[in-house]
Amino acid sequence: MFILGQPLSSKTLESTMDSTLDLKTATENKVNAFQRFWNGINWDQIIATLIEKTIYLLFLILLFAFLNRIGKALIDKTYGNYSKKQSFSESRLKTLHTLINNAFQYTLFFFFVYSLLTVVGVPVGSLLAGAGIAGVAIGLGAQGFMNDIITGFFIILEQQMDVGDYVRLTALGIEGTVTAVGLRTTQMKALDGTIHFIPNRNITTISNLSRSNMQVLIDVRIIPDEGYDKIIAIIDQVNLELKEKYSESIQTGPTIFGMVDLGNGNFAVRTTMYVLNGKQAPIREEFLAQYVKKLSEANFTIPNTPITLT
Structure with missing residues (x-):
């Protein structure tokens, strides 16, 4: 025999044939092993298991869908009844409603995933054991975050402050108007326009000045010798006119307290009243301006000399 024009020896020929036979035998053995494996599969059991698992999964999906619908309906019904009976603001009620809904959804989702993995055959216990170690590390890092969430929840639940309230945070030395109350942070706007973003865990004492x-105290300086009774009559007339104008804002008064000594020979007539929170400044300004105007028109002197406090 010749290969590429060269004679092939009998030993080489025998070696080539032996290699070919070994390769053929190895291939046949692999095919036979695969056939034995394939033939050894219990297809009836596999199909039965798949049908069983599928039925369990469908049952779980239907069960948790039913629980989700029932739970949301109960939460919505409770929210509706509670909103009619309680004097919570709409924003607070919506926040609480969303918070409870989310907590219910997360809890239901956790149990659904747990049941799903159990049906599939995943060793959930081992996974939870491993996740527990990681959870401890994460929990230590997220402790401040959780404190913010818990504190924010109780601030909203207990109506400690609302958007628009003027509050003072004693421990932080901050005061201003609340612009947002969240589960993690509270936003406040100071009188100078500064916006403060405060983590809820730092809020300890809230002094709410808007509840x-x-x-309102209004002092109009006078000279008693010019006619105290006439001055009182003019102030009383102004009070009657402005009380009608601000009837929705003035809750009590105005009442003429009488003459007060400001020191160093300076005297004033003081008027007191109680008004709705937030209306103090415009009402004080309007009353004082009218006092000065009417007294000046009646030719009474309004002293403007500085008052020295000792």
């Missing part, structure tokens, strides 16, 4: 009527 009750506020007292």
